[in-house]
Amino acid sequence: MERPYDGHTNCLFCRWIRAGKAVETLDTVAAFDDGFPVTAGHLLIVPLRHTADWLFMTRREISDSETLIRALVEKIRLRDPSVTGFNIGTNIGASAGQTVFHAHIHLIPRRDGDTASPEGGVRGVVDGKRGYHPS
Numbered sequence: 001m002e003r004p005y006d007g008h009t010n011c012l013f014c015r016w017i018r019a020g021k022a023v024e025t026l027d028t029v030a031a032f033d034d035g036f037p038v039t040a041g042h043l044l045i046v047p048l049r050h051t052a053d054w055l056f057m058t059r060r061e062i063s064d065s066e067t068l069i070r071a072l073v074e075k076i077r078l079r080d081p082s083v084t085g086f087n088i089g090t091n092i093g094a095s096a097g098q099t100v101f102h103a104h105i106h107l108i109p110r111r112d113g114d115t116a117s118p119e120g121g122v123r124g125v126v127d128g129k130r131g132y133h134p135s
């Protein structure tokens, strides 16, 4: 008899899924609190199926992620009016900073003044490159 799918034993997010740690689920995806949040409310949107990164996610998983992210954004805005922006992003590969090799999308709430000069946002993935000064 085929064993039921139980995810990858050594994968942090598969363990979270099995332990029922999701704060929200939507069909093929779930949201979890990030253990080391960049800002208060930092969430990770994760496919229930183990797969290495965003490029391996199915169209269905990507579509469910978008729906879940939009619902979470509404919920966060209602609950916390200090949230005035978001960073949404994914790291693909160790070179790009990925540390957990189960696909996930970061949803990072932002608030006015949470950093001195927010200009450039996700450009900050390379130290010193976030801000820019067109001539």
Ligand code: 5GP
Pocket: 012, 034, 035, 036, 037, 090, 091, 097, 098, 099, 100, 101
């Ligand atoms: P990545 O660096 O792969 O894009 O994101 C992995 C995320 O998982 C990070 O934002 C990090 O805070 C979170 N994370 C990594 N290891 C642990 C852990 O052991 N416990 C918890 N709660 N979160 C973790």
Ligand code: ZN
Pocket: 007, 008, 011, 012, 013, 014, 015, 049, 050, 051, 101, 102
């Ligand atoms: Zn996994």
